[in-house]
Amino acid sequence: MTDPTEGSAAELAEVVAEQLHTIRDLRRELDRLRERYGVLDVRVHRLESAAKSPGRGGPIDWTRLDGAERARVLAELAGFVGGLVEGERLHDAVAPCWWRHAAAVEELGALWQAREYAYGPGREADLPCWWREVLDRAIPRLRVLFAPCAEGHTEPAPSRSEVDDAGLAAHLAELRAEAG
CATH class of the missing domain: 1.20.5 (Single alpha-helices involved in coiled-coils or other helix-helix interfaces)
Structure with a gap:
């Protein structure tokens, strides 16, 4: 075996x-x-x-933002607007007091969202061209929005190339203080 x-x-x-x-x-x-x-x-x-998070890929509904969140998103928008105005030479289209105008905040916020979308990860190659078209259509609307400011809306009236940083900082501080 x-x-x-x-x-x-x-x-x-x-x-x-x-x-x-x-x-x-x-x-x-x-x-x-x-x-x-x-x-x-x-x-x-x-x-x-x-x-x-409003302002970074998500839609921004300015009417629903509370003081602290509004201040945070507005501060981010300010960075975008500063870069847009300088980079696109839009000093004649966007007044330094842009943040004081609800319609301008909406318009500039929409531009910010459109650009974020166009340049987001995994986007189609033609979306930057779409972004340029969106921007080109918005510039005349911005000029109309800020036409009254060309005649002295801001006090003291800074030059069109200056942003009212002190005024914006004070406004952001007020929003943060309201939030507690």
Whole structure:
């Protein structure tokens, strides 16, 4: 009588070696999937945060923002407006007192959102062209909005190339103080 384990020891060793090889392959695949999941998880988190945060990818409804949130989003918008005015040379279209005009805040906020959308991650290559068209259509509206300010709306009337930083800072401080 032969021992049933004699012949199968070599076969068993071969099966175990194959299983170890399979386990190594599965571990590599699992590591790759964990890495990919981590990247995707970060992307999803960013998109969810952007959707929840007005001004960064999510729509801005200025009428629903409270003092602190309004101040935060308005401060972010101020950065966009400053860059827009300087970069596009819109000193003649956007008055330094832009933040004092609800309609201008809405218009400039919409431009900000459009640009954020056009240049967001994973966007189509033609969206920057769309952004330029949106901006070109908005400039005449901005000029109309600020026409009265050309005649001395702001006191003292700063030059069109200056932003009323002190006035804006005071306004932001008032909004933050209201929020408590």
